[in-house]
Amino acid sequence: MAEQPRIKVAVVGAGHFGRFHCDQYSSNPRAELVAVIDADIARAGAVAAEFGGKPGQDYRSLIGRVEAVSIAVPTPYHFEVARELIDAGMHVLIEKPITDKLDDAHHLTRLAEEHKSVLQVGHIERFSSSYRALAKTITQPLYFECYRIAPWKERGIEVDVVLDLMIHDIDIVLGLAGSPVWKVDAVGTPILGKKIDMANARITFESGCVANVTASRVSYKTERRMRVFQRQSYIVCDLAEARIFAYHLRGDPAVLGIGAIATESYDIPKENSLANEIDEFLDCIATGRQPVVDGRAGSEALRVASMINDSIEDHLRRIGAHLPAPA
Template identity: 25%
Template sequence: MSKLRLGLVGIGMMGRNHARVLNSIDDIELVSVADPAGDQHGTAGDAVVVATVSEMIAQGIEAAVVAIPTTFHLQAGLELADAGIHTMIEKPLATDSAESERLVDVFENAGLTNAVGHIERFNPALRALRTRLENGDLGDIYQVATRRQGPFPHRSFDVGVVKDLATHDIDLTAWVIQSPYAVVSAHTAHKSGREHEDLISITAMMIDGTVASHLVNWLSPLKERVTVVTGEKGAFIADTLHGDLTFHENGVVATEWEQVRSFRGVTEGNSTRFAIPKPEPLLVQHRNFRDAILGRSNDIVTMREGLATVAVADACITSAREGRAVQIAEGKA
């Protein structure tokens, strides 16, 4: 069977990870890499390194991954769609909803497989969590709370922490509980002297009534990636840094110590950390993109879904700027 001929736009910090994984998949051939700075770290393997997207397309690629700063996503995406190239673009899909909608339109109208690199959907902890929620292991879902914080990554200067990091939490929350956002209220801060915000606190209501909150920053020496889903039967905690999923269930044994019992709404039950397979999320993401192109399955994050996430991120920025809650436009989330 012939290999899927693939191109990579950008071989910076994230692009190097893409190149490593793509070169490890047997039925994918990384044919060409486009980066005006060249392959400075020698990670392109046997791929032909060129300066532009058009030169990369000329190498006879069938599909492409775009891993360049968000500001350039629209230009690269339009060029690839015009050439009939199936494309996955790193998250966020584009700088704002208007640019994202243009990309959705051109790829859907061309009938091309299109995807966004929302890698958290391929994290083993979150995939196991979604399955357990679907099975009713938590009963009614009450709240989703996420924390995503750490030091500045020295890779993203064209967007702030909302588009760079909070889009992970926005996307994974709607996906895990399978309900879009209804309204958001947010506050941001600028503490590190950069143009864009480096801290945000978001409170949201989902369409199904679930309350969500996201704490995101580039200011903490502690790196944390945690999702807590609380519901009728207890709480799930997904640690996506380590791919761990834990369930703290509500207890069925009454607390006899009156002084302790008076401070508890529910009693403590058993805690279980699940043993789950832990494949590398980026590897799963690329295999699924390949399978979608070949018609084997459709377990990808489409550009239309990526548009919904950018729309929520835009609403969060508007909320923080204008000091008000913002309704999410119907069909955008």
């Protein structure tokens, strides 16, 4: 059987995440990294020298040169860059969130469907071994408790903490709950920046399942933890450490007492989540199948995030607090 030609790819945005994308493309046998694009040509040149491809400043120069592009520019520029490249017939992997405006997310989704282009959104937790382990264990969830905190960093502060951090857990619970979102109640506040830095949301699904989700980027440590309650079991997943603690009912407590509860603790074999995500993107291009996190899934995560931010703003108005004016 003849070897398939490598897919010509480029990365737009050579910052923190863009560099990781270049690394994965350069080591994936399905891909040929052709170009690295960044507004800072020196940064593009440094990343290209490390991983291959030619540096450039204008993403439009990729039209006709590559088949697929990773977009790792700041979120406010996702729509502009993705729209032009999809319109030119390219396949696009956009770092999360898909955009910062829901109408723009729907526009990109429709455009990709019209052009039969692969549109994948970089919700990287869906490609982690931890998520896969949870997906095999969870059947009828009743309650999620998600906790994602991190120290303050200047990177990512162009968006609020809901779009920066919480959206990971929004996407996870959407993938695991298996039910449409009914309503959202949320609170949050700016702390060190001009946008919301800490938020807590209660997401209620039509099934009756509830997710209590907390995110903060003002912490002395990094923690990513999820607790899941369902009939006859309780599961704790440390997403950062790839470890699961679980309690399962295996008999009648009235007869067996504490012996009716089985406990287990195990480490999940770690995988490179970004490598899995990019391999999925390349496979979808090669086979024509839809990504696990396509434009519709990315748009739904953004829709719920928007509901949370609307609820936060409503709460701030009711208590007489206000977000800082833009600089």
